[in-house]
Structures are given as structure tokens and as C-alpha cells.
Amino acid sequence: MAYETIITEVRESVGIIRFNRPKALNAINAKVIEELGLALEMMENDSNIAAIVLTGNEKAFAAGADINEMVGKNFVELHKDDFIKPWERIAECRKPIIAAVAGFALGGGCEIAMMCDFILAADNAKFGQPEILIGTIPGAGGTQRLTRLVGKSKAMEMILTGRMMDAKEAERVGLVSRVFPISEYLDQAIKTGKTIAGLSRPVVVIAREAVNSAYETTLNEGVMAERRLFRSTFALEDRREGMESFLDKRKPQFRNI
Numbered sequence: 085m086a087y088e089t090i091i092t093e094v095r096e097s098v099g100i101i102r103f104n105r106p107k108a109l110n111a112i113n114a115k116v117i118e119e120l121g122l123a124l125e126m127m128e129n130d131s132n133i134a135a136i137v138l139t140g141n142e143k144a145f146a147a148g149a150d151i152n153e154m155v156g157k158n159f160v161e162l163h164k165d166d167f168i169k170p171w172e173r174i175a176e177c178r179k180p181i182i183a184a185v186a187g188f189a190l191g192g193g194c195e196i197a198m199m200c201d202f203i204l205a206a207d208n209a210k211f212g213q214p215e216i217l218i219g220t221i222p223g224a225g226g227t228q229r230l231t232r233l234v235g236k237s238k239a240m241e242m243i244l245t246g247r248m249m250d251a252k253e254a255e256r257v258g259l260v261s262r263v264f265p266i267s268e269y270l271d272q273a274i275k276t277g278k279t280i281a282g283l284s285r286p287v288v289v290i291a292r293e294a295v296n297s298a299y300e301t302t303l304n305e306g307v308m309a310e311r312r313l314f315r316s317t318f319a320l321e322d323r324r325e326g327m328e329s330f331l332d333k334r335k336p337q338f339r340n341i
């Protein structure tokens with residue numbers, strides 16, 4: 085399918101979605117969100133695809149929500165249209181999704197990266213929630229997800245000042261999982277996607293659910309949820325295959341059942 089604002093590609097079992105508004109540093113408008121939703125739907129329904137990489141270009145992952153699109157809006161319009169609601173589609177993705185970030189990931193760009201399962205960054209990446217500099221606040225989960233990822237002090241400082249953090253700082257504080265040279269970051273993200281794709285798909289789904297429950301519950305409830313999910317892997321043939329292959333000293337042959 086041909087899109088206007090994104091480019092999609094499939095490499096073996098990894099779907100790749102690239103933001104493609106280079107002149108606007110991949111600023112995110114309604115069309116981007118609509119097309120991103122369609123691409124995710126297509127990739128979720130494609131049984132060959134087991135993991136997704138979401139990326140931009142070397143200058144920008146995305147420099148935020150499109151300010152041209154927002155400038156003329158008023159409170160009532162935002163409320164009536166439930167502006168931003170469709171963005172949550174990324175967080176609802178049913179397959180593992182990795183953000184591969186080079187350059188700017190600001191405002192809504194940083195928020196979309198944080199909706200992904202984890203972030204791999206290039207060494208030139210810059211993260212920030214600069215909405216305060218243009219008279220507003222993060223609106224796509226930034227105040228919540230950044231705070232959970234890096235803690236209150238760092239999140240508050242970033243959100244109240246609009247300061248950007250570089251890749252090294254982002255890795256140190258836990259916003260980013262790993263940093264690679266710019267020449268490697270995308271290949272590394274795709275390689276990571278392929279690694280996940282080679283594992284048992286139902287177990288990957290269960291593992292995501294367990295980690296995500298840490299966001300939503302108390303420690304005790306989360307530990308109980310994890311225990312139930314752990315037990316549920318014992319209903320899978322892949323669990324038996326994984327353990328037997330270890331004892332047989334051979335590679336597991338997962339069949340996703």
C-alpha cells in the first residue's frame with residue numbers, strides 16, 4: 085500500500101515503518117497517525133511479521149505534533165474531536181514494537197517512542213518534551229510515561245524546562261535501552277526484531293503482558309499477575325520444547341503453539 089507520510093517495508097519477519105515528512109522533521113499530523121494506524125493494522129494481520137520497528141530518518145525520529153495543524157485549534161475542538169486519542173493506537177499494538185530513534189524525538193515524537201515496547205537509539209538522538217516552550221504541555225502521555233521511565237525529578241525538570249537530553253543521558257536514566265553508532269542503529273533494531281521473531285510468539289505476548297502490568301498495578305498484584313502468566317506458559321508446547329531442547333543441547337524449534 086502506498087502512503088503519503090510513512091514508508092513501510094518488510095524484512096523477513098520484521099515490519100519496518102518510517103515516518104516520512106523529512107522537510108518538517110517528521111512532525112506528526114493527523115495523516116501520519118491515520119497511516120500509522122493502517123500500517124500497524126496491516127502488520128498485525130500479517131502472520132509473517134512477528135515484530136515491528138518504528139523509525140524516522142537520521143535527522144529526526146519525529147520533532148513532535150505538527151504545530152501548523154495545532155496552532156488554530158481551540159479547547160472545544162480538541163475536546164469534541166478527542167484530539168490525540170488516535171495516537172494511543174501505537175501503545176495498543178498487538179506485536180512487539182521497537183522505536184529506533186536517531187536525531188530529534190521531541191514532544192509527540194518522544195511520546196510515540198515511549199509508547200513502543202523499548203527504544204534503541206543512535207548516538208545523535210535527542211529526547212525532550214519541549215511543549216512548555218510553546219505554551220502547552222505534553223498531551224500524548226509524556227507526563228505519565230516519562231515519569232514512570234525516568235522518575236519524577238528528571239521528568240519534572242525536562243517537562244518544566246523543555247531541555248533535551250542526549251542519547252547517553254537517555255540510556256543512563258533508562259529512557260533508552262541501548263545506544264549504537266548512527267551507522268548501525270537501524271540494523272541493530274531490525275536484528276533485535278529478528279531475534280524476538282525467532283522466539284515463541286505466544287510466549288513473547290505473555291512476557292509483554294507481564295512487563296506491561298508493572299505499569300498498571302501495585303507490586304503485589306503485578307507479582308501475582310506474573311505468576312499466573314508464568315503458569316500459563318506451561319499450557320504451551322513451546323514451553324516444553326524450549327526446556328527439552330536445552331536439556332538435549334539443541335536449538336529449540338518453536339511452533340508458536
Ligand code: CAA
Pocket residue numbers: 107108109111112147148149150151152168188190191192193195214215218221222223224226
Ligand atoms: N511541527 C511543525 N513543523 C515543525 C515541527 C513541528 N513540531 N518541528 C520542526 N518543524 C519544521 C520547521 O517549522 C521547519 O520548517 P520550515 O523549513 O518550513 O521552516 C523544519 O521543520 C525544520 O525545522 P527547523 O528549521 O526549526 O530546524 P532546526 O534544526 O533549526 O531545529 C528543532 C530543530 C529544535 C527540532 C526545532 O524544529 C523545534 O524546536 N521544533 C519544534 C519542537 C516542538 O516544540 N515539539 C513539540 C510539539 S507540541 C507536541 O508534540 C504536543 C504533544 O504532546 C502531542
